[in-house]
Amino acid sequence: MIKVLIVEDDPMVAHLNKKYVENVEGYQVVDIANNGEKALKLLRTNKIDLVVLDVYMPKLDGISLLKEMRKRFFMTDVILVTAAKEADNIDSVLKLGAVDYLIKPFEYERLKKALDSYKIRYNLLRNNTPINQEDIDKITKQNVMEVSKDKLEKGLHNKTLERIRNFMRANRECFYSAEEIAKKMDLSRVTIRRYLEYLTSIGEIILEIEYGSVGRPTHLYKYNYTK
Amino acid sequence: MIKVLIVEDDPMVAHLNKKYVENVEGYQVVDIANNGEKALKLLRTNKIDLVVLDVYMPKLDGISLLKEMRKRFFMTDVILVTAAKEADNIDSVLKLGAVDYLIKPFEYERLKKALDSYKIRYNLLRNNTPINQEDIDKITKQNVMEVSKDKLEKGLHNKTLERIRNFMRANRECFYSAEEIAKKMDLSRVTIRRYLEYLTSIGEIILEIEYGSVGRPTHLYKYNYTK
């Protein structure tokens, strides 16, 4: 579960955003803060992965809060939300190292994209295998342009993906070979492997190699859960 | 003309990168700094738009330099370059608000992509029309995926390579024979040798020969950490 703090002074908007975030699988809103000072307090006392942070606020605005956080070494990730009117100094905002930047008012679909991307980042950075250029690009350059449809990669079907994902989640402690899973789920090894490969590429599954006595070693897969 | 400063301590690499950058239409390399302190001085006295900044450096490393720049309100943009070996704390590096992140050694094509993207950013942010979500996405989410495809040599597997590399790195002071490593890592001598040979060919491992009392002398391998 990715723990989210929403920082937004308008209670209506905050509530709406909370709904939005909790609508995405794997996310949980821990609390809402209506200004920067309260947010800082909450960051001190709660385990928070991600802050959805509005720039305009009384008391302590979003940009100052973010700078303050970094100064105090709160390394929590941030999605910055800016009203279109304040977007003139966007250049400096982009240098704050946020995970994503949303311009108000944003569509639910755009926020969902941001959260989906963040989930990939979250997983990739936590399964501590050495990181490479491809991973970095996946993390920073998530293509988000066609917001319209949740287009899954070709060759994959959402229903099958869900089935396999559920199976892996149900046995989150075990390492399985594609063969074993295929047998247990009554699907072909090839299909299983294609889905596992996809899940591995987005960091939701981790891959390990088992070297047998002779012959090419087998790939073992396990769900990448981070309690 | 976009004015670039290259910050890189290895003169060969710096020169190469200069060539690369100047090969891209609309870019001009103003100077090269071989450490962070020199870079700061150059930033004070020159008009610079973009810094291609290596993380590893003597005197003042890239990350410290970037933090120092922000503290002093040098709002110059930065493309961060990290060696694969140092990429373990990548999470915090990603929070520094760089324009792009390259992992060494990078292909020319990838750098070109980064510079092409930056040109779009540069222009969008300077024609001060009110900025919208689409622009932000264009700036931050440039799709760059088709470039990165670091294919390993045939017969080698990335996961195995990583395992062996890690072992060698963990025992960076010791000279080991392929046989010994094979035993310790529970892999065959032949496999170990193939990977060590590869690592030797790219200079990551150094080879020495030990003459025993009788019989063919043994090859001893050690991680080359001075590089």
Added chain:
DNA sequence: CTAAACATTTTGTAAATAAAAAAAATATAG
């Protein structure tokens, strides 16, 4: 005393093997 033959240890290569990856064929949804 020298050098060829031998013994010993290790490297390097080829064959065997089992799994992954790719391609082709089939089934199914829309």
Added chain:
DNA sequence: CTATATTTTTTTTATTTACAAAATGTTTAG
């Protein structure tokens, strides 16, 4: 009927095992 998801078949590849070749020290014949 067409596009795409899944299975079956084929090819490729990453490993081990087995063995031949190489590099050295030792022995012994001349």
